Amino acid sequence: MNKTYKLAVSAVMAFAITACGSDSLDEPPKAALSEEQVTTAENLDSLVTAAYSYLGNDHYTAPMYLWPTGNLRAGDAHKGGNGAADIFAYHALSLYEPLVADGESFPPDFIDLNNKKWVRDYTGISRVNAALQVMNDVDESVYPEKAARIGELRFIRGIFYFDLKIHYKRIPWVDETMTPEAVKATSNMDLSDQALWDKIAEDFRFGVENLPAPEDKGELGRADRDAARAYLAKTLLYQAYVQNDEHQVVDINTDKLEEVVGLVDDIETSGYYGLVDDYAKNFLYEFENSRESVFAIQRSRDDGTPDGRGSWPTALNTPMAGGFGCCGFHVPTENFVNAFKTDANGLPLFDTFNDANYDAQADMVDPRLDHTVGMQDKPFKYDDDLIVENANAWARNPATYGNFISMKELEHPDCDCRIENGPFTVFSLNTVLVRYADVLLWKAEALIELGREDEALPIINRIRTRALNSTDRLGSYSVYNIGTYDAFADQDEARQALRWERRLELGLEGHRFFDLVRWGVAKETIDAYLEVEETRKEYLQDAAFTAGKHEYMPIPQQQINLSGGLYEQLPGY
Secondary structure, eight states: OOTTHHHHHHHHHHHHHHOOOGGGTTSOOSOOOOHHHHTSHHHHHHHHHHHHHHHTOOBTTBOSSOHIIIIITTTSEEEESSSTTTTHHHHHHHHSTTOOSOGGGSTTTOOOHHHHHHHHHHHHHHHHHHHHHHHTTSOTTTOTTHHHHHHHHHHHHHHHHHHHHHHHSSOOOOOTTOOHHHHHTOOTTSSOHHHHHHHHHHHHHHHHHHSOOGGGOOSTTOOOHHHHHHHHHHHHHHHHEEEOTTSOEEEEOHHHHHHHHHHHHHHHHHOSOOOOSSGGGGGOGGGOSOTTEEEEEOOBSSSSSSSOBOOGGGTTOSOSSSSOOSOOEEEEOHHHHHTTBBOTTSOBOTTTTTSSOOOTTTOEEOTHHHHHEEOTTSEETTEEEEEOSOHHHHOSOHHHHOSOEEOTTOOOTTOTTEEEETTEEEEOOOEEEEEHHHHHHHHHHHHHHTTOHHHHHHHHHHHHHHHHTOOTTTTTSSEEOOOOOSOOSSHHHHHHHHHHHHHHHTTTSSOHHHHHHHHTOHHHHHHHHHHHHHHHOGGGGGOOOOTTTTTSOOOOHHHHHHTTTOSOOOTTO
């Protein structure tokens, strides 16, 4: 796409304004930009664009599409690839116990991907803070867009901090008001768990108050008031589940949940965002930036850059056949596939879903399975001429990981959104960070935890009805049967339905593990998964999840060393 060409070029210009290499610090400058030059409207806009740009500067080694940390750790996907040594850091995510603070000890690459994730997020925050330092001193009469642009910058900073928070829990807070000396003196333990959530919420609150309505934002890809409302609702939902130092949920803050409901109500009232009519449209290039995409990283090709700004976070995930050739990562588990099975009423088999593996000829399933997972004798990305006739040939290491294919993040091999780089295939398919269905399910979750499960019922049924009506592209390769709930007997039943719905509706989109930690059920869910899955996949026999430890990634040892020991490690590591 060419939609981000000007933005990408501007990002390079803006980064040149603010960046310098460490090797040149002692050399006298050959030239300098005056304050008047830096603070022109064009350059100020470029600073904002540079911050947006860094959201899309991710890679499969440090992705914003959270398939490694969100799906591998949740039991929804295996690492895939060519065995344990093929990115061992991601193998460790599936086994839990091998995770250590010093990721440079992982063979054969000896590269600390955990530290890379930390550095990437804080580099994005640094871009935002540098832009805010300039922006805050500009007079609004000279730059009328000042408040909105600051709103965008703080929105982006909030995204980076949210990502850090759900991965590491205790992180140092650094903003544009701090001197270099203050930054060096800041510890990851200075702010409590709840205080950090407050800080992140403040950034999104500023966006709610200062960003334009969605219809007035102008360019696609920019943040707007409802996107800020959505991220604020998400932040408050996580914050509502109060954790102790052992990561156990010890309280639920109902005031936060009430605010979540109100924020989603405001988004619904606005009417700009909504569900698309066919579930498939969320995962097809030609329908991106639909009304269901509340906020997305804008990907592009043919934009003047050498390789385009494609979906590098998923470059490893294309299959070995079907017109691709590399690299077979992100393989759905049998447990995940089995979760889509339904009973005669079209409802989930909550207690028996995993007793036997899915049989496509006999088992009734939720149609969202075939939008999400490619498998034997079914079409890839809705193409009847591209049937997975030999699934083992599509897989890199079927003996270890199986031969399922995660499809949502992939496109048809003939898509004009395809970008080639050596053996890797990426696409200019946007990375959606917030989808409207997710927003609705936040509201349903909050309502259930508030004891208002009757109000959550129509929300869950609305999403299931959309799934029911999303079979036109699927053909007749499965036995589809999905129904709606008549009523919930009690809060526990509603909670179970909601949590199941999130797993299916948002399957393999990178949310699952963080949901489990938020609800305080990671240990019990993963233990139940491993009890059966280790009998199906031998490599999992060494897996063990430790409560009070593996809910979060370790603080990278490199960061503790660089802080001079000021940063503290999380329990258990």
